[in-house]
Amino acid sequence: MAENQDAAADDQPLLIADRLSKAYGRLTACRDVSFALYPGEVLAIVGESGSGKTTLLQLLSAQLVPNAGCVSYRMRDGVTRDLAALGEAERRFLFRTDWGYVHQDPAQGLRMAVSAGANVGERLMAVGWNHYGRIRDTASSWLERVEIDVGRIDDAPRTYSGGMRQRLQIARNLVTEPRLVFMDEPTGGLDVSVQARLLDLMRNLVSELGLAAIVVTHDLAVARLLSHRVMVMKGGRVIETGLTDQVLDDPREPYTQLLVSSILPA
Amino acid sequence: MTAMIEISNAEKTFVMHLQDGIELPVVRGVSFRVEPGECVVLSGPSGAGKSSILKMIFGNYRCDGGRIGIRHEGVQIDLAKAEPRQILSVRRATIGYVSQFLRAVPRVATSDVVAEPLIVNGVARAEARERAGQLLRRLNIPERLWALPPSTFSGGEQQRVNIARGFISDLPILLLDEPTASLDAANRAVVVELIEQKKRAGVAMAAIVHDDEIRHLIADRIVDVTSFAAAA
Amino acid sequence: MNAPAYNFAYLDEQTKRMIRRAILKAIAIPGYQVPFASREMPMPYGWGTGGVQVTAAILGPNDVLKVIDQGSDDTTNAISIRKFFAKTAGVATTTATADATVIQTRHRIPEAPLHGGQVLVYQVPIPEPLRFLEPRETETRRMHALGEYGLIHVKLYEDIARFGHIATSYAYPVKVNARYVMDPSPTPKFDNPKMDNCPALQLFGAGREKRIYAIPPHTSVLSLDFEDHPFTRYRFDAPCALCGAEDSYLDEIVTDDRGGRMFVCSDTDYCETRQSSGHRGSENAAPHKERAHG
Numbered sequence: 111m112a113e114n115q116d117a118a119a120d121d122q123p124l125l126i127a128d129r130l131s132k133a134y135g136r137l138t139a140c141r142d143v144s145f146a147l148y149p150g151e152v153l154a155i156v157g158e159s160g161s162g163k164t165t166l167l168q169l170l171s172a173q174l175v176p177n178a179g180c181v182s183y184r185m186r187d188g189v190t191r192d193l194a195a196l197g198e199a200e201r202r203f204l205f206r207t208d209w210g211y212v213h214q215d216p217a218q219g220l221r222m223a224v225s226a227g228a229n230v231g232e233r234l235m236a237v238g239w240n241h242y243g244r245i246r247d248t249a250s251s252w253l254e255r256v257e258i259d260v261g262r263i264d265d266a267p268r269t270y271s272g273g274m275r276q277r278l279q280i281a282r283n284l285v286t287e288p289r290l291v292f293m294d295e296p297t298g299g300l301d302v303s304v305q306a307r308l309l310d311l312m313r314n315l316v317s318e319l320g321l322a323a324i325v326v327t328h329d330l331a332v333a334r335l336l337s338h339r340v341m342v343m344k345g346g347r348v349i350e351t352g353l354t355d356q357v358l359d360d361p362r363e364p365y366t367q368l369l370v371s372s373i374l375p376a
Numbered sequence: 377m378t379a380m381i382e383i384s385n386a387e388k389t390f391v392m393h394l395q396d397g398i399e400l401p402v403v404r405g406v407s408f409r410v411e412p413g414e415c416v417v418l419s420g421p422s423g424a425g426k427s428s429i430l431k432m433i434f435g436n437y438r439c440d441g442g443r444i445g446i447r448h449e450g451v452q453i454d455l456a457k458a459e460p461r462q463i464l465s466v467r468r469a470t471i472g473y474v475s476q477f478l479r480a481v482p483r484v485a486t487s488d489v490v491a492e493p494l495i496v497n498g499v500a501r502a503e504a505r506e507r508a509g510q511l512l513r514r515l516n517i518p519e520r521l522w523a524l525p526p527s528t529f530s531g532g533e534q535q536r537v538n539i540a541r542g543f544i545s546d547l548p549i550l551l552l553d554e555p556t557a558s559l560d561a562a563n564r565a566v567v568v569e570l571i572e573q574k575k576r577a578g579v580a581m582a583a584i585v586h587d588d589e590i591r592h593l594i595a596d597r598i599v600d601v602t603s604f605a606a607a608a
Numbered sequence: 609m610n611a612p613a614y615n616f617a618y619l620d621e622q623t624k625r626m627i628r629r630a631i632l633k634a635i636a637i638p639g640y641q642v643p644f645a646s647r648e649m650p651m652p653y654g655w656g657t658g659g660v661q662v663t664a665a666i667l668g669p670n671d672v673l674k675v676i677d678q679g680s681d682d683t684t685n686a687i688s689i690r691k692f693f694a695k696t697a698g699v700a701t702t703t704a705t706a707d708a709t710v711i712q713t714r715h716r717i718p719e720a721p722l723h724g725g726q727v728l729v730y731q732v733p734i735p736e737p738l739r740f741l742e743p744r745e746t747e748t749r750r751m752h753a754l755g756e757y758g759l760i761h762v763k764l765y766e767d768i769a770r771f772g773h774i775a776t777s778y779a780y781p782v783k784v785n786a787r788y789v790m791d792p793s794p795t796p797k798f799d800n801p802k803m804d805n806c807p808a809l810q811l812f813g814a815g816r817e818k819r820i821y822a823i824p825p826h827t828s829v830l831s832l833d834f835e836d837h838p839f840t841r842y843r844f845d846a847p848c849a850l851c852g853a854e855d856s857y858l859d860e861i862v863t864d865d866r867g868g869r870m871f872v873c874s875d876t877d878y879c880e881t882r883q884s885s886g887h888r889g890s891e892n893a894a895p896h897k898e899r900a901h902g
Contacts, residue, residue: 148461151461198750198754199754202750202754202756206756206758221741221762224741224762224766225765225766225769225770227765227769228762228765228766228769231762231765232758232759232762233758234758235758235759235761235762235765236756236757236758236759237758240761240834240835241834241835241836242765242768242834242835242836242837243836245765245834246765246769263769264769264770306483307483310483310484317496338460338464339460352438352460353435353436353460353463353464355436356435356436356437356438356460356463359431359436359437360390360431360436360437360438362391362438363393364393364394367392367393367394368393368394371394
């Protein structure tokens with residue numbers, strides 16, 4: 111019963127990008143990008159620095175206004191709406207509840223001087239939770255899920271290691287059970303063993319929660335491990351797109367072949 | 377009519393842009409079908425494109441022409457033209473792929489690696505683990521290893537974990553890429569048994585096996601890939 | 609005679625009009641921080657420049673002014689501001705809460721109930737209740753505008769996590785008229801309930817931060833809390849050593865270097881009024897006996 115409902119909902123895109131373009135003066139950072147993202151789908155946007163992937167992520171998450179094109183999103187009530195037509199309050203509410211945004215630098219996504227528990231609890235308090243005990247219990251269970259010792263719940267993230275901060279940032283984003291999470295180089299700046307643990311954790315959470323995610327990364331290994339689909343960007347354009355293993359094992363475009371061939375063998 | 381796999385005139389060419397755009401034709405005119413309960417073995421010397429064909433059927437390699445018909449949830453769809461979403465759905469509900477190498481995910485316990493395809497399709501975790509245990513036991517993976525991630529195992533053990541993961545599902549199509557390479561005689565026999573079981577369950581299989589003895593044991597039909605050779 | 613050296617109440621009339629406009633807007637939008645063009649005053653920031661400008665803008669020749677600093681009428685700050693207006697506006701001054709029409713205060717609300725027609729002017733150092741959690745002014749203004757107040761509970765959460773209870777004991781955040789979250793200036797939270805449904809007009813002036821805000825008479829002022837950690841008042845558990853009051857906010861006074869201390873009313877007018885009507889605390893009753901034994 112519930113499954114049928116889900117199946118029906120899964121048939122409609124969650125987010126639709128329609129001919130998005132963005133220029134900074136003469137420099138076109140993003141040109142004519144269109145795609146649809148479905149519930150539970152993880153899309154990786156890959157490309158080198160300056161290829162326009164971060165600009166695209168900001169356009170998709172309504173942090174930048176496109177020069178042309180639009181982004182629409184299917185809200186929790188099932189109605190698909192143009193993000194540009196949402197009021198600021200609605201947009202910010204979406205950001206706090208139905209969306210997550212994981213920054214490359216956890217200091218941008220966390221309150222570094224506030225305890226881990228409050229960092230996770232903030233989004234709950236923002237949607238009206240008003241019971242300290244319940245907020246704390248929920249925060250504890252999320253710390254456990256992201257493998258942070260619950261004994262550190264009252265410590266501020268500035269006392270955490272880089273990997274822990276990133277996991278805390280993920281918990282802070284997921285606590286309101288968003289349906290879509292944007293991630294900007296989520297493993298950037300972490301050393302390799304820490305990256306592996308984080309990727310594994312994200313992979314599990316994404317599949318357990320049925321999250322849709324858009325992950326910007328220059329690291330093809332991240333794309334392979336996390337994503338179902340890949341978009342390869344170069345010079346602000348999407349030059350190749352497809353199933354992740356298809357694009358990585360059978361790249362067609364010269365640039366994609368170059369990217370794939372540049373990976374050091376594991 | 378009821379074929380699970382129906383390929384006609386499929387072709388694949390690699391264009392190597394990093395080598396001045398050399399074109400490497402792999403196969404062309406690939407046409408064959410696999411019925412339910414049938415195991416079709418692809419034969420031919422190495423480099424003839426056997427693995428490429430399996431990968432095309434799995435949607436891992438893109439198809440440059442022709443048609444790859446797959447019976448998915450009662451209807452035939454052309455995988456050569458399918459949307460990524462459809463291919464994912466086919467992989468979840470219809471086609472399993474047993475490769476030679478396990479792409480191990482770090483830190484996941486062996487029993488969970490094996491059980492995952494069932495869990496993804498909605499089988500309860502406990503039942504999935506139970507069935508994973510049965511298969512691992514049959515494939516002679518000692519129980520003390522089940523809780524460990526397979527990335528630390530020997531090559532042969534990893535391959536058996538991979539086989540268990542491939543055979544655990546109830547998918548109607550299985551693609552087997554050298555499932556018995558580097559296995560000892562006892563474990564090879566287990567794999568042959570597993571394939572027999574799948575046939576009885578009506579699973580359509582396409583396989584690559586180099587071992588002549590095994591090939592005779594499992595093949596219902598042999599498709600010679602050299603006839604699809606596209607070498608210019 | 610010479611023209612007076614100052615305009616009435618020191619500020620020029622244009623400035624007073626500008627401040628009154630800000631005050632009117634603040635009254636119209638209870639709890640909302642209205643920016644105003646704060647002037648340089650002949651005293652340093654932190655000494656009540658915001659409160660003084662508000663007082664100057666509302667003072668008329670018939671007003672009776674009382675000034676308190678932490679409840680006391682006779683500390684330097686209170687006396688100098690009182691003298692400032694006595695000199696520049698020539699208004700009557702008093703220390704009696706009930707007789708005053710305008711009361712400028714630093715960090716206390718008098719114990720005696722205020723009545724209609726009175727105006728309480730608070731000196732405010734930092735008007736933004738979200739400031740220490742969110743440093744960006746653009747962001748806090750947006751949060752106020754959209755009523756996004758999850759963050760203010762983060763502060764209370766942190767208190768409970770660290771101390772087991774809401775340990776914020778002054779500048780305790782309140783929600784005014786069920787809309788704006790407001791910093792009541794560093795008054796002890798003991799005074800918070802007095803703000804709620806108060807018959808007097810309450811005006812807040814922050815000179816350095818250039819903000820004015822207000823609570824009109826009879827407006828709801830709710831102290832924020834959690835369901836399982838409700839707001840509580842706090843006072844030292846002792847009677848006033850001078851007047852014996854058990855319901856007033858107390859100051860702790862260290863009397864020697866061996867740990868001796870006593871508690872006395874922070875509101876000097878309240879304490880003296882009680883003493884003059886015969887109430888006695890432990891320190892007041894004892895001296896004769898002690899002398900007799902000494």
